[in-house]
Amino acid sequence: MINEALDTADARTTRERILDAAEQVFAEKGLGAAPVRDIAARVGLNPASLYNHFAGKEELYEAVLDRGLTPVLKMLSDLLVGERTRDDDDQAIDQVVRHFAQSPNLAKLIHYETLAGGERIARIAGRWFEPVYQRGIDVLRASRAAELWPEHELPLLLLGFQNLIVGYFAMAPLVHQVFGVDPVSEEGLSRQMAFLHKVSHLLIPPREG
Amino acid sequence: MINEALDTADARTTRERILDAAEQVFAEKGLGAAPVRDIAARVGLNPASLYNHFAGKEELYEAVLDRGLTPVLKMLSDLLVGERTRDDDDQAIDQVVRHFAQSPNLAKLIHYETLAGGERIARIAGRWFEPVYQRGIDVLRASRAAELWPEHELPLLLLGFQNLIVGYFAMAPLVHQVFGVDPVSEEGLSRQMAFLHKVSHLLIPPREG
Amino acid sequence: MINEALDTADARTTRERILDAAEQVFAEKGLGAAPVRDIAARVGLNPASLYNHFAGKEELYEAVLDRGLTPVLKMLSDLLVGERTRDDDDQAIDQVVRHFAQSPNLAKLIHYETLAGGERIARIAGRWFEPVYQRGIDVLRASRAAELWPEHELPLLLLGFQNLIVGYFAMAPLVHQVFGVDPVSEEGLSRQMAFLHKVSHLLIPPREG
Amino acid sequence: MINEALDTADARTTRERILDAAEQVFAEKGLGAAPVRDIAARVGLNPASLYNHFAGKEELYEAVLDRGLTPVLKMLSDLLVGERTRDDDDQAIDQVVRHFAQSPNLAKLIHYETLAGGERIARIAGRWFEPVYQRGIDVLRASRAAELWPEHELPLLLLGFQNLIVGYFAMAPLVHQVFGVDPVSEEGLSRQMAFLHKVSHLLIPPREG
DNA sequence: GATGAATGAGGATTCATTCAT
DNA sequence: AATGAATGAATCCTCATTCAT
Secondary structure: OHHHHHHHHHHOOHHHHHHHHHHHHHHHHOHHHOOHHHHHHHHOOOHHHHOOOOOOHHHHHHHHHHHHHHHHHHHHHHHOOOOOOHHHHHHHHHHHHHHHHHOOOHHHHHHHHHHOOOHHHHHHHHHHHHHHHHHHHHHHHHOOHHHHOOHHHHHHHHHHHHHHHHHHHHOHHHHHHHHOOOOOOHHHHHHHHHHHHHHHHHHOOOOOO | OHHHHHHHHHHOOHHHHHHHHHHHHHHHHOHHHOOHHHHHHHHOOOHHHHOOOOOOHHHHHHHHHHHHHHHHHHHHHHHOOOOOOHHHHHHHHHHHHHHHHHOOOHHHHHHHHHHOOOHHHHHHHHHHHHHHHHHHHHHHHHOOHHHHOOHHHHHHHHHHHHHHHHHHHHOHHHHHHHHOOOOOOHHHHHHHHHHHHHHHHHHOOOOOO | OHHHHHHHHHHOOHHHHHHHHHHHHHHHHOHHHOOHHHHHHHHOOOHHHHOOOOOOHHHHHHHHHHHHHHHHHHHHHHHOOOOOOHHHHHHHHHHHHHHHHHOOOHHHHHHHHHHOOOHHHHHHHHHHHHHHHHHHHHHHHHOOHHHHOOHHHHHHHHHHHHHHHHHHHHOHHHHHHHHOOOOOOHHHHHHHHHHHHHHHHHHOOOOOO | OHHHHHHHHHHOOHHHHHHHHHHHHHHHHOHHHOOHHHHHHHHOOOHHHHOOOOOOHHHHHHHHHHHHHHHHHHHHHHHOOOOOOHHHHHHHHHHHHHHHHHOOOHHHHHHHHHHOOOHHHHHHHHHHHHHHHHHHHHHHHHOOHHHHOOHHHHHHHHHHHHHHHHHHHHOHHHHHHHHOOOOOOHHHHHHHHHHHHHHHHHHOOOOOO
């Protein structure tokens, strides 16, 4: 058991270990301020060795972004389907929140990238990105949200939820500092999930009370 | 008239012109990735000259942050007072939104700084920061929000509003790209303000229906 | 037939294919600026594999030089013998010119090496080099050149011919660019050979008118 | 007097001292194999300082090439004019030879550059290059060379002289090694000039016998 | 106050080479 | 004999900063 975990950890390819380290460093400092050397050091590798696995810093960054984004977009794509009950929505929120909690770098990567212009995110997420947004809007339109929110406000509503969910994690240090609760602790997460449920019920009144 | 504008522009202190340029560059790339040279170039100055006005990059950055944060915090401090009607709240939202719209770098500066750990923001905003948060919570507590939101959720509610308001501007490029409307155009702003009013009414039911 | 050619090409030893590729790359960029990786890539080989065939870049370079120089020196050695008629000289010139035309890298290798100091050429060609020069001078001395050229000018005359012949190929790109004729095309070669015949007749008046 | 010389030397701008050092290093190793660091070291400067004077290695190289080529091309342009006597030609040869002797790096720079493809030489020398070649051919055509050399051989004749003159200096180390005389010593130069006079008289029979 | 020049530290990346497989 | 991965040394260049002018 333990062995299996260790073996798995040890067996992680160097490529994967580089991606892990890079994800951390990029999430901490952003692409432009992240020294390749720091990434290499975190893997216990000579900087030159990175170039046996990735063509350059930029490519490494894009690989990190790709690896991080694909599962979220996939998850969202899977979640946003069919008839939805109030419980479905709550569970979807929980799932997304837990995903970000378990990939603590992801929210920061997204924020950094968006601040930088988001050109890469658009290119990399490419086919995924806009469909997911579109799907989200479709779901809102089909929900009782449509009673409260006119068509042209649906994008703002969607973006609002994104900011609420991702922002919570991207701003984790500030949250921690100001509110005194570790945002990714079980306690912090529970509170945030309950909070988001409440918000979603208020903004999108569920069909059956 | 035109002359006056030009004169004013020309007459701006070098120090102020540096701060302006620095604000732009820091907002675009973040402290770590922003070359001092870029700032100097934008002022039409030799990099060395910056050191006649600021002790170093770090100090310049803090001056930028200070100059940008002080008015918002002051504004918030002024807004969050006394008895509040629904109109007061809407006007407060409008005022804050318009402030961020007119200081388009501010939201990005805040996001970058928060991502970096927010240590400087805490130190610089120092005496201002937590009081404003505290005041915000007090206001919420005194409002009808208290009926819907238990004490321990008020911080999340406040943070939520921050994410909604600041995030909208920080993610401007993404917003523009995905929704096709310039987020700081009059049209974009009007929509966002109306949207925020609605959200605030739903989340914090105003006292007089 | 075609098969035979292909087979021959395929059957060339890896060592030979490396030498071919190295010759090209060294001729293009010179030893100092030629990346081992480029050579390997041209053979379709991993750079590490080169070290199964040559001890290092330097040794590879010397092997290339050796392989290229030996035949020319041998040829010159064979050509510069015995009684010589005007036709012998012309044919010698033709043979040398055609050799350089068929080994288009050779002239460049020699030039690069000479520019670099020629220490390796001296070491590698070793026993060959000076004897050939000496033989050339002997031939000139025995020819009617001796009537026009005093002993101490014979080396200059010999070096002059070398510069005329090798320089034509080493400067091929410039020649092509300025004169608009491909220097190694049949037309270019014919002209150059005729030109060299004329020069040799004028500088070294042939014995029998 | 002595002071004046020293002052002049000391007063040489840093830019000029960099150009001098770069010229040497580039002549020794060629652009691709010449480390910027070597150039800086020869000026007694930190490598980073070079970038206060030149945008990069490439630009520095082009400046070196430009500075070296302009005077030769100018000289040739001035020499190749009007009616020419045998003495004019001899003096022209002497002048060119002496110029190369005094700029001992120039011939090597030209050879390296030509080997590398000569694209820069074409671009830099730009308006100068081809006109000078054309002028050279015109002069040959107007001389008694025309009696011996048909139009289409004139370019080869011109290129031949270039190879004889420039090659002598570019191959200086080899010349020294093989013939035992320092090619740029007064003795070496005298011999080479006398040799070239003779060659020119034989290949281009002077008008007055 | 402004600048050109200088610099040490650090930036990403390339290079020739080694070694286990 | 071939290769993927690793590496120390170098490569070109950028950066923030200093200082004399």
